[in-house]
Amino acid sequence: MLNLSLRPILIASPHPRNDFLEQQMINRLSDRDVVRIRSPQDLILESLEKVNPEYIFFPHWSWIIPKEIHTKFTCIIFHMTNLPYGRGGSPLQNLIVRGHKETTLTALKCTSELDAGPIYLKRPLSLSGTAEEILERASDLIADMIVEIVQVQPTPFSQQGEVVEFRRRQPKDGNVSELDSLGQIYDYIRMLDADGYPHAFIETSHFHIEFMDAQLSDEFVEARVRIRRINRD
Numbered sequence: 001m002l003n004l005s006l007r008p009i010l011i012a013s014p015h016p017r018n019d020f021l022e023q024q025m026i027n028r029l030s031d032r033d034v035v036r037i038r039s040p041q042d043l044i045l046e047s048l049e050k051v052n053p054e055y056i057f058f059p060h061w062s063w064i065i066p067k068e069i070h071t072k073f074t075c076i077i078f079h080m081t082n083l084p085y086g087r088g089g090s091p092l093q094n095l096i097v098r099g100h101k102e103t104t105l106t107a108l109k110c111t112s113e114l115d116a117g118p119i120y121l122k123r124p125l126s127l128s129g130t131a132e133e134i135l136e137r138a139s140d141l142i143a144d145m146i147v148e149i150v151q152v153q154p155t156p157f158s159q160q161g162e163v164v165e166f167r168r169r170q171p172k173d174g175n176v177s178e179l180d181s182l183g184q185i186y187d188y189i190r191m192l193d194a195d196g197y198p199h200a201f202i203e204t205s206h207f208h209i210e211f212m213d214a215q216l217s218d219e220f221v222e223a224r225v226r227i228r229r230i231n232r233d
Helices: 016-028 045-051 091-097 131-152 182-191
Strands: 009-012 034-037 055-058 075-079 085-088 102-109 119-126 164-166 200-203 207-216 221-229
Touching: 009 016, 009 131, 016 034, 016 131, 055 131, 075 131, 085 091, 091 131, 091 182, 102 131, 119 131, 182 200, 182 207, 182 221
Parallel strands: 009 034, 009 055, 055 075, 085 164
Antiparallel strands: 075 102, 102 119, 200 207, 207 221
């Protein structure tokens, strides 16, 4: 039964992989409303004021959260590094190209400075498998973290340590033609193998060749390939 004295929880994510996360929140936080928005166009102050959420959680959100919103509401984002190490874009890919096998998923309060807000929780996360598999594991972990934040209401603490910033990677950075080891090629393919990501690739004069579903052995990398003609016009 809903407790009408408890304010709603809002989940902001457009990604279908977070549909299960939304359902988990409905089931596990059954004493209050759970509201979902799926588009940055729906992140509007006037609409949020009508919902009046206690927390707004942003799992895998790629857009700037307006200052008028993160100063009005408690907005919590999830970043796939042990902050302050790895502030910035493309954390999953930047970690893998640096040779990390594991990372820390950090829940932090959104502030005007990118990925610099105080921290609510940190949890270990494996970087094995494809990007899609990693993101699905992260979604399950985020569900647990959301429940803990809502039920325990921990006080966030300031980030400590040396700040290391990551550069957001571009589609062109997925070109594997200059790599010199099978391990590197395997990592590039798997770290870009997720819905919505530009795949690892090479190009010839006429064709763009993308790679998915990679498997690594001692002697070769085996992968599924998609080839399309390049339109130079």
